[in-house]
Amino acid sequence: MAGADGIQHVAVVIPAHNEEQHLEDALGAVRVAADRVRGEWPGVGVQIVLVLDRCTDSSAAVAAAVAGEDPRCLVLPLSFRSVGKSRRAGVRAALKNATESMCDGEAAAIVPMRHVWVANTDADSCVPENWLVRQLELAAGGADAVLGSVEPDGYGMHHQLLARWHARHLPTxxxxxxxxxxxxxxxxxxxxxxxxxxxxxxxxxxLVDRLRSSGARLVATDTVRVITSGRTVGRAPRGFAAYLLALAAP
Structure with missing residues (x-):
């Protein structure tokens, strides 16, 4: 059975650079979300592509352990040290696998791009259980892209910073x-x-600017909120951690 609006395959892409502290939890949450798809849309395949971008910590060992017990996980080691290039490479690999899948040693029918959904998250984040299912539901309504919300993990964050975040990011x-x-x-x-x-x-x-310019239908929702690290020293320049650091400034 095909899923929402004919979606036959979901590819989850996760870039990672030295995320040994968060990676196991991040992958665990994605696997739970993938299991939910299997339960509600049994005809929809899910693959998880983890892009290890120039990792010098134990991220590769964590990834290998997870991939060893879950065939849905593909580990892609690269050396870009660039989140944009990592995401591009991860999506490229995911789409190649989705459209050139094998079945019992024989090439399966090519899955048209319209019937493939690419879900992106980060290696320091935990998605909710309904993360993928909700995106498929929105795709069923005609969405070409889903812009979800995030919430920083309050553990270890100063209460004033967390309050500033919530004041500027009302759930809507x-x-x-x-x-x-x-x-x-x-x-x-x-x-x-x-x-x-x-x-x-x-x-x-x-990417979102490009999607808007191309006429894609975008849906922004708070119904699948992702919990992400509340650290103020991150892996990407001018990324989420840098935003939190600026928000913390008096």
Missing amino acids: ENHPHVYGANLGVRASSYVAAGGFPGVDFDEDRG
Whole structure:
């Protein structure tokens, strides 16, 4: 059985650079979300592509352990040190696998790009259980891209910083925010728009700008909120951690 609006395959792409502290939890949450798809849309395949971008910590060992017990996980080691290039490479690998899948040693029918959904998150984030299912539901309504919301993990954060965050990010539908940690897109729309730009920051905004310019239908929702690290020293320049650091300034 095909899923929402004919979606036959979901590819989850996760870039990682030295995320040994968060990676196991991040992958665990995505696997739970993938299990939920299997339960509600048994005809929809899910693959998880983890892009290890120049990791010098134990991220590779964590990834290998997870991939060893879950065949849905593909580990892709690269050396870009660029979140934009990592996401681009991850999506490229995911789409190749989705459209050139094998079945019992024989090439399976090619899955059209329109029937492939690409869900993006980060290695320091935990998605909710209904993360993928909700994106498929929105795709059923005609969405070409889903802009989800995030919330920083309050553990270890100063209470004033957390309060400032919540004051500026009220839970609402049709919100104006863009987060690479919670962004889904139909593969055909992704390709038509030109994909993620190969930049070191704001690659998520770059993609959304391209999608808008191409005429894709975007839906912004707070119904699938992702919990992400509340650290103020991050891995990407001018990324989410840098935003929190600026927010913390008096």
